[in-house]
Amino acid sequence: QLQASGGGLVQPGGSLRLSCAASGGTFSRYAMGWFRQAPGKEREFVAAINWNGGMPVYADSVKGRAAISKDNDKSTVYLQMNSLKPEDTAVYYCAAASTYNIIVRRPAHIGSWGQGTLVTVSS
Numbered sequence: 001q002l003q004a005s006g007g008g009l010v011q012p013g014g015s016l017r018l019s020c021a022a023s024g025g026t027f028s029r030y031a032m033g034w035f036r037q038a039p040g041k042e043r044e045f046v047a048a049i050n051w052n053g054g055m056p057v058y059a060d061s062v063k064g065r066a067a068i069s070k071d072n073d074k075s076t077v078y079l080q081m082n083s084l085k086p087e088d089t090a091v092y093y094c095a096a097a098s099t100y101n102i103i104v105r106r107p108a109h110i111g112s113w114g115q116g117t118l119v120t121v122s123s
Contacts, residue, residue: 020094
């Protein structure tokens with residue numbers, strides 16, 4: 001089970017750190033990712049990280065502004081978002097998969113999703 005948190009209202013240029021706490025599984029073995037869905041749009045990939053915290057990868061839209069990290073001791077994955085823009089407004093979802101490849105290339109096969117946390121970037 002995945003529980004996302006940390007969303008909220010932030011002004012353009014501001015920062016947020018999203019968290020996703022996992023329970024009920026062997027978190028350290030899973031690759032993790034973040035996706036987002038803006039109103040009226042399809043869910044899109046944001047970032048992914050391998051089971052051991054390596055190989056972070058980002059969507060072009062957030063590259064240079066986002067940082068994904070994984071703390072296996074706390075069973076939590078984080079997404080630090082900086083220099084937020086109004087177009088970052090979306091519900092952000094965390095996801096877990098048995099392989100990094102599923103998160104990055106085959107998200108339709110992701111079996112575990114968090115409930116989503118809303119990020120609103122507005123002045």
